[in-house]
Structures are given as structure tokens and as C-alpha cells.
Amino acid sequence: MHAIPLSVQLGILVGLLALSGLFSMSETTMMAANRFRLRHLAQSGHRGAQKAIALLDNTDKMLGVILLGNNLVNAAAATLVSVIALQLFGEEKWALGAGTLIITFAILVFSEITPKIIGATYADRLAPIIAYILTPLLRICYPIIWFVNLFAAAILRMLGLSLRPSAEASRLSPEELRSLVLESSNVIPKKHQAILGSLFDLNAITVEDMMTPRGNIEILDIEQEWEAVHQQLMTSHHSRLPVCRGSLDHLVGILPVRRLLSGVGSTEFDESALLAQVQPAYYIPAGTAVFSQLSFFQENRQRIGFVIDEYGEILGLLTLEDIIEEIVGDFTTSGTGTDNDLEWDEDGSIVVEGARPLRDLNRMLDLDFPLDGPKTLNGLILEHFQDIPEADVSLKLNNIAVEILQTQNRSVVTARIYRPVTPETPDSLYKEPVT
CATH class of the missing domain: 3.30.465.10 (Uridine Diphospho-n-acetylenolpyruvylglucosamine Reductase; domain 3)
Known part of the structure; x- marks a missing residue:
């Protein structure tokens, strides 16, 4: 080592510190990178992102090669500093102590803190680039990494821990996904953000929370005078009416009012003609989640259903439009005597x-x-x-x-x-x- 000029030794030391910084930055970059963004890039054909995802799927091996390289480089740098101190100051004890302090400070500032700050700040941008460096290193050092991981895996098993997290642990929960949407206001328009937020709420509420209560349902009672039935059909603002005898306890079915508009004025229009157009009622258990009911409406080709309790009593009415308005906001015309928008008066x-x-x-x-x-x-x-x-x-x-x-x-x-x-x-x- 004494045959090597001091300037070359210092140059090697700087190179070792730079390599240590690269490994430190790699560790922080890969662990801080947004995996969902990387997966999107990988699915788009980005080679660097594909390599990064492959490394992240084998975290134990990736960290093994990073830490192996980092510790070897740091040990080599510390040894080289000791050699340089001995060459400059001889066997002085204070020289070795000073060299230890200097290399510790240099590693801390130039090889740890600064590179890790850079890696954490620009993780998504640097991860695909660093993946090109780590992938071949992992192939070269694989036997060593495999041997070291044998001991790491044994220690983890003793602690009752798994070497790799389960697939469930890496998935986002609905609450986490909702927070992700709410924090993406800079890339998602406010209206789209509100719609996505409403979608997350659909699994948290039931049809009973959204239904029109029984007392507010307009019914067509065919037990009343026929003139009253005829007048109600002509003036109703609903496209479908529940048909019953006396009350909802004796429900007959659902009448699509629009189909009768052309024949209501005919002298041949009577109760039998009306009942011929009545469709069977569709019933919904009160505890059904709204999101599930949206799927059920689609599967059963229904647009309206009666919410019932455990005894089969009708509690209210739910329509497909109610669910859609819950997602995108009110857009249909208000019914008579109702107001979709509420605002405080001047007196609060x-x-x-x-x-x-x-x-x-x-x-x-x-x-x-x-x-x-x-x-x-x-x-x-x-x-x-x-x-x-x-x-x-x-x-x-x-x-x-x-x-x-x-x-x-x-x-x-x-x-x-x-x-x-x-x-x-x-x-x-x-x-x-x-x-």
C-alpha cells in the first residue's frame, strides 16, 4: 500500500464514499418508491419499472445485495483511512482516533444522509434507473446473498415473523384507497374526486339509509273510485307507481305509467287493462349494502325495489336513480313539494x-x-x-x-x-x- 501514491489513495477513498452513497441512496429509493406508480409504468412497457418491481417483489434479496455492498465499501473506506493516517503520522494513537472520526463524519454526511435525502425526494424517478444497477449485481452476488439470507430467515422464524409479507398485507384497504383519492386533488378534478368518494361510501351504507320512507311513497290504490285512479294517472309526475289495494300491505306490483299515457283517455281503459300492464314487485332486504344492491339491480334488470324488514313488511322504496344520484349528485327534477337543495337562511x-x-x-x-x-x-x-x-x-x-x-x-x-x-x-x- 505504501507504494501507492497518496493522491491515488485519496482518490480511491473518494470513490469508496461515492459507492457507499450509491448503495445508501438505492436502499432509500427502492423502499420509498410508489409501487402503484411503478406497476403502472411496468404495465406500460417501461423496462426500468419492470426491473424495479421484480426487485421489490424479492425485498430480502434486494436488501441483501445493497447492504452487502454498502458494508464492504464502508469497511474498505475505514481501513484505507487508517492506512493513510499511519502513512502520514506514523504509529501515533491520536492519528488513528482522528482518522476514525473523520471517516465517520464523511460517511455520515456524504454516504448516508445526503444520498438518502436525494433518494427519498426523487424515489419514483430514480427507482427505474437504480434497478438497472442492482439487477446485475444481484445476479453476480446471488450465492453470497442466498447464504446470508439463510441466517436471516432462521432468525425471523425464531421471532415468529415471515421473510416476505403476505399479498394481503401489501393491498390497500378501502379507507387507505379513499385517503389516496382525497390526497390526489392536484391530478383528479374535484367533481371526479367527489364521485370516487361516494363510491367508497356505498359499501358503508345500506338500502335503508337511502330509501324513500313508506309514508312518502305515492301509491295507486285501485280500490278507490275509477275517476280518481284515472286522474292520478294523468297528473302523476312519477314514471312508475306502486299499485295496491287499500295500502302497501296489499301490494299488487309496479305500473310503468308512461306505457299507459296513450290509452288512459280511451273508453276501453279499465282496471283489467291497467292490471295487464302491472309488473311483479322486486323486494330488497333492509340490511343490503347499497353497492351490492347496485349489482343486484343490474343482474336482475330492475330499476325499482321495495325495502322490507325481517318480517316482510315494506319499509320504503329504492330506485336505481337514488343510487346514481348518491354517486354523481342530484340531477333529476324534484318531485312536487320537495327541494333537493338546502341552504341556511340569513338568521342561521x-x-x-x-x-x-x-x-x-x-x-x-x-x-x-x-x-x-x-x-x-x-x-x-x-x-x-x-x-x-x-x-x-x-x-x-x-x-x-x-x-x-x-x-x-x-x-x-x-x-x-x-x-x-x-x-x-x-x-x-x-x-x-x-x-
């Missing part, structure tokens, strides 16, 4: 129907009514009082002030909701109800 309150679903109120007014019990505001109020409330009574539901304005037939018809006080709510926009 709003009058709503008691039959309004709590999910709609939470979404449109940014409220926090509980959803694990009753589905409508009327149901929540009745549950709170455990009795039939009277008008002009105020209460707080989950810290939200509600004033009952009108009751009829054992239910709340209308109520006034007051905007909850928040740090962002000006005092001028909040009015406490009079109890």
Missing part, C-alpha cells in the same frame, strides 16, 4: 320536512346528526322524546338545536334547525330557539 336557521333523511341534512347542511338509529329527522325526534311531540317544542339533538313547528298524524311535519355555533360561524348568523 332552516325549515325542513320531518321526513327528510338525516344523511341528506348532514351532507347538505354540514351537520352531524347520528345515523346509527332512525333514518329521518322525524324518527330521531320521536326516539328522543319516546312520545308524540307537540308543536312549538325545542330540543337539542347531538348539540344541534331543533324547533318543532308542525305535527300531524303522530309525526313531525316540519321543524326548524339552527346552525350550530362553531369558531367559523359569526354570532350574527346564529339564533338560539325559544324554548
Whole structure:
């Protein structure tokens, strides 16, 4: 070694530090790279991404070659520094100590921290490039890596750990995927982001959360006077009507109203002609997830179904349009007497129907009514009082002030909701109800 000029030794030392930095950067880059982005590039034919994915699928071997190279280079650098110190200062103990401190500082700054910061910052860009370096190194050093991994695998087995994570562990959960979508606002338009977010919610809610309650369903009672039936068919704004005898407890089926428009005015149009057009009813168990029901609608070629409880009693009505609007937002024309959009009045309150679903109120007014019990505001109020409330009574539901304005037939018809006080709510926009 004394025959080698000092300048060459210093040059070799710099080269060893650079190699150590390369291995350190490789380790951080490969572990920090976005695997989903790499898989997309690999599927598009990107050779570097394909090699990177192959390395990441064998993490134990990839880390083995990186750490093998890094430790060999660092050991060689430390030895070379000791040789240079002895050559310059002789057998002085302080020289060896100083050399140790210098090489530690150099490795820490130039071969560890700086390269790893670069690797973490530009991981997705560097991973396909580094894969071209690591792949041939792994082939060359494979026997050594295999031998070393025998001991690593034995230690992992003693600790009850697996050498490679299961496929399930590397998959994203729905919650993680939802967070990924919400954090991608710079590449996904806001409207598309809202649609994707709604899709994730479909598995968390049931048809009972979205259905039109039984009391709000317009029915065609063929037990009434025929003139009344005829008038209802002419004036109904629904394209399909449930046909029953007396009530929904005696449901006959679903009538596609549009098919009868041309024949309603005919003198030959009677009950038998109407019943000939009635289609069988489609029933949905109350606990069915909305996303599953969307698939069932498609498989059974249905667009409307009646939600039933465990005893077969009809609870409400769900349509394909209800699910689509839950995904993309309201787009159909509102029915008579209904309002799709809700906005706070200037005094910080709003009058709503008691039959309004709590999910709609939470979404449109940014409220926090509980959803694990009753589905409508009327149901929540009745549950709170455990009795039939009277008008002009105020209460707080989950810290939200509600004033009952009108009751009829054992239910709340209308109520006034007051905007909850928040740090962002000006005092001028909040009015406490009079109890």
C-alpha cells in the first residue's frame, strides 16, 4: 500500500464514499418508491419499472445485495483511512482516533444522509434507473446473498415473523384507497374526486339509509273510485307507481305509467287493462349494502325495489336513480313539494320536512346528526322524546338545536334547525330557539 501514491489513495477513498452513497441512496429509493406508480409504468412497457418491481417483489434479496455492498465499501473506506493516517503520522494513537472520526463524519454526511435525502425526494424517478444497477449485481452476488439470507430467515422464524409479507398485507384497504383519492386533488378534478368518494361510501351504507320512507311513497290504490285512479294517472309526475289495494300491505306490483299515457283517455281503459300492464314487485332486504344492491339491480334488470324488514313488511322504496344520484349528485327534477337543495337562511336557521333523511341534512347542511338509529329527522325526534311531540317544542339533538313547528298524524311535519355555533360561524348568523 505504501507504494501507492497518496493522491491515488485519496482518490480511491473518494470513490469508496461515492459507492457507499450509491448503495445508501438505492436502499432509500427502492423502499420509498410508489409501487402503484411503478406497476403502472411496468404495465406500460417501461423496462426500468419492470426491473424495479421484480426487485421489490424479492425485498430480502434486494436488501441483501445493497447492504452487502454498502458494508464492504464502508469497511474498505475505514481501513484505507487508517492506512493513510499511519502513512502520514506514523504509529501515533491520536492519528488513528482522528482518522476514525473523520471517516465517520464523511460517511455520515456524504454516504448516508445526503444520498438518502436525494433518494427519498426523487424515489419514483430514480427507482427505474437504480434497478438497472442492482439487477446485475444481484445476479453476480446471488450465492453470497442466498447464504446470508439463510441466517436471516432462521432468525425471523425464531421471532415468529415471515421473510416476505403476505399479498394481503401489501393491498390497500378501502379507507387507505379513499385517503389516496382525497390526497390526489392536484391530478383528479374535484367533481371526479367527489364521485370516487361516494363510491367508497356505498359499501358503508345500506338500502335503508337511502330509501324513500313508506309514508312518502305515492301509491295507486285501485280500490278507490275509477275517476280518481284515472286522474292520478294523468297528473302523476312519477314514471312508475306502486299499485295496491287499500295500502302497501296489499301490494299488487309496479305500473310503468308512461306505457299507459296513450290509452288512459280511451273508453276501453279499465282496471283489467291497467292490471295487464302491472309488473311483479322486486323486494330488497333492509340490511343490503347499497353497492351490492347496485349489482343486484343490474343482474336482475330492475330499476325499482321495495325495502322490507325481517318480517316482510315494506319499509320504503329504492330506485336505481337514488343510487346514481348518491354517486354523481342530484340531477333529476324534484318531485312536487320537495327541494333537493338546502341552504341556511340569513338568521342561521332552516325549515325542513320531518321526513327528510338525516344523511341528506348532514351532507347538505354540514351537520352531524347520528345515523346509527332512525333514518329521518322525524324518527330521531320521536326516539328522543319516546312520545308524540307537540308543536312549538325545542330540543337539542347531538348539540344541534331543533324547533318543532308542525305535527300531524303522530309525526313531525316540519321543524326548524339552527346552525350550530362553531369558531367559523359569526354570532350574527346564529339564533338560539325559544324554548
